[in-house]
Amino acid sequence: MKVLIAVSEAFPFCKTGGLGDVSGALAQVFSRAENTEVVLFLPRYRNVGGGAFSPKAAGGSFLVPVGGRLETATMSRVQWGKVAVYFIENPKYFDRPGMYRSTAGDYDDNDERFVFFSRAVLEGAKFIGFKPDVIHCHDWQTGLIPAYLRTIYRIDSFYAKTASVFTIHNIAYQGMFPRETMVKAGLSWQDFTPEKLEFYGGLNFMKAALVFADLVTTVSPTYASEIQYRPEFGHGLEGVLKARSADMFGILNGIDEEIWDPATDTFLERGYELQNFQRGKAAAKQALQHELGLDENKDLILAGVVSRLDHQKGLDILLNVAPEFLDKVQFVVLGLGDPGLSDALAALAAANPRSVAFRSGFDESLAHRIYGGSDVFVMPSRFEPCGLPQMIAMRYGALPLVTRTGGLKDTVFYNGEPKDSNGFAIDSADDGQFRSVLGHIVSLYGWRENWNMMVRNAMRGDYSWTKSAEAYLKLFSVAAQRRQL
Numbered sequence: 247m248k249v250l251i252a253v254s255e256a257f258p259f260c261k262t263g264g265l266g267d268v269s270g271a272l273a274q275v276f277s278r279a280e281n282t283e284v285v286l287f288l289p290r291y292r293n294v295g296g297g298a299f300s301p302k303a304a305g306g307s308f309l310v311p312v313g314g315r316l317e318t319a320t321m322s323r324v325q326w327g328k329v330a331v332y333f334i335e336n337p338k339y340f341d342r343p344g345m346y347r348s349t350a351g352d353y354d355d356n357d358e359r360f361v362f363f364s365r366a367v368l369e370g371a372k373f374i375g376f377k378p379d380v381i382h383c384h385d386w387q388t389g390l391i392p393a394y395l396r397t398i399y400r401i402d403s404f405y406a407k408t409a410s411v412f413t414i415h416n417i418a419y420q421g422m423f424p425r426e427t428m429v430k431a432g433l434s435w436q437d438f439t440p441e442k443l444e445f446y447g448g449l450n451f452m453k454a455a456l457v458f459a460d461l462v463t464t465v466s467p468t469y470a471s472e473i474q475y476r477p478e479f480g481h482g483l484e485g486v487l488k489a490r491s492a493d494m495f496g497i498l499n500g501i502d503e504e505i506w507d508p509a510t511d512t513f514l515e516r517g518y519e520l521q522n523f524q525r526g527k528a529a530a531k532q533a534l535q536h537e538l539g540l541d542e543n544k545d546l547i548l549a550g551v552v553s554r555l556d557h558q559k560g561l562d563i564l565l566n567v568a569p570e571f572l573d574k575v576q577f578v579v580l581g582l583g584d585p586g587l588s589d590a591l592a593a594l595a596a597a598n599p600r601s602v603a604f605r606s607g608f609d610e611s612l613a614h615r616i617y618g619g620s621d622v623f624v625m626p627s628r629f630e631p632c633g634l635p636q637m638i639a640m641r642y643g644a645l646p647l648v649t650r651t652g653g654l655k656d657t658v659f660y661n662g663e664p665k666d667s668n669g670f671a672i673d674s675a676d677d678g679q680f681r682s683v684l685g686h687i688v689s690l691y692g693w694r695e696n697w698n699m700m701v702r703n704a705m706r707g708d709y710s711w712t713k714s715a716e717a718y719l720k721l722f723s724v725a726a727q728r729r730q731l
């Protein structure tokens with residue numbers, strides 16, 4: 247089977263969050279499956295791969311229609327294991343300091359940038375003669391591809407047998423643009439109806455994908471049901487989702503178990519595994535306390551956070567409640583995003599330098615040291631399509647404290663019995679519940695046998711891609727077979 251992955255970010259080339267981790271990991275696991283050929287298309291942002299890769303020009307340039315004009319796309323290529331990675335290059339759109347935004351906010355031509363990318367993927371695959379059985383698209387940035395396949399490219403014999411599978415990573419970001427974007431996209435006004443592309447008078451890229459993709463997936467079973475049946479989760483698209491219910495699947499993300507392995511992690515003081523985690527984690531915790539200028543006291547609970555700073559992640563709750571626990575719990579936060587949250591975290595840390603540390607920024611190596619050094623990993627999200635940090639934390643023996651939503655509910659189990667628990671969970675992102683579970687954590691921490699039993703449960707979990715990759719490949723076959731008919 248020939249699989250083309252079209253996505254706006256993929257680790258290790260470019261990443262702002264979980265989408266990048268997941269698409270990068272999927273490309274690798276699919277490419278290792280039998281009889282599967284994988285090509286990954288990415289925009290060529292400034293400094294992709296941080297200089298660790300040197301993409302080579304992939305023959306000439308081609309033209310891409312955008313809003314009645316023709317824009318030039320140039321491609322470059324890197325062989326990444328068994329995956330051929332193609333970068334779509336156009337400096338006007340992608341040679342910028344940020345991938346989606348500047349410090350002033352989202353780029354105001356994001357519609358045009360991803361119209362260009364989506365059409366360039368379809369033209370680019372033809373250019374290199376890669377005729378995919380399935381195009382796997384992710385989130386709104388590539389949401390127009392399934393629509394293009396069934397409209398403009400419907401009569402193109404190159405794509406006659408190509409199916410599309412669309413994965414929702416976060417339905418809170420839909421790529422909602424004014425009706426004028428229809429012109430940039432080159433789509434027909436005939437399709438600008440509520441049943442197809444129109445959404446409250448504008449063009450919604452994610453809706454386009456939900457309507458036109460052969461199959462739709464999302465990144466956990468619980469999120470699949472939340473977005474269909476609960477309006478506060480579906481963000482206005484629950485009707486479209488319900489209409490596609492029979493074609494909609496929840497497949498849980500995994501984590502890259504090579505990158506996230508406490509036994510071989512070179513960012514840690516010393517590696518550790520299930521058998522000897524106590525010494526390894528104690529060393530990692532002390533090193534982290536030292537690095538961040540916290541009290542080097544092993545009896546304090548170290549609660550870590552690695553997160554986008556966004557309302558979704560519920561960190562305002564941590565800010566409200568943390569001050570009551572500073573004699574028992576140290577808080578370490580690494581995050582980037584909302585300036586209000588960032589300022590409040592910085593102020594809390596400045597007022598309590600021995601018990602709270604805040605680092606603003608995106609820092610891969612500090613993230614590893616936080617997962618390694620934390621006793622508890624805090625993630626009180628209001629909604630969470632899947633969430634990777636809670637799984638990484640469990641692999642590193644840090645017990646996650648989560649809300650029972652989306653993928654958090656599918657991965658963290660807490661029923662008051664340590665022998666059946668691998669973390670802590672509250673029903674909703676709420677100060678009172680958060681306070682009460684932190685209180686429980688403080689008392690349980692003194693009861694080391696039970697605590698360690700939970701750490702073992704967490705570390706023993708299967709967070710690999712094995713089962714989920716199989717599920718995707720099965721769906722790809724189903725989608726491709728439907729196109730053969």
Ligand code: ADP
Nearest residue numbers: 263264553554580581607608609610613633634
């Ligand atoms: P999202 O933030 O996209 O909702 P996830 O929870 O799935 O996604 O995953 C976030 C990923 O990004 C994890 O790998 C996490 O370790 C990483 N991450 C988030 N913020 C930072 C940061 N400030 N520095 C380093 N890594 C980060």
Ligand code: GLC
Nearest residue numbers: 264265415465631632633634
């Ligand atoms: C999104 C979600 C996150 C998920 C990630 C990867 O960014 O917010 O929950 O883990 O995508 O699928």
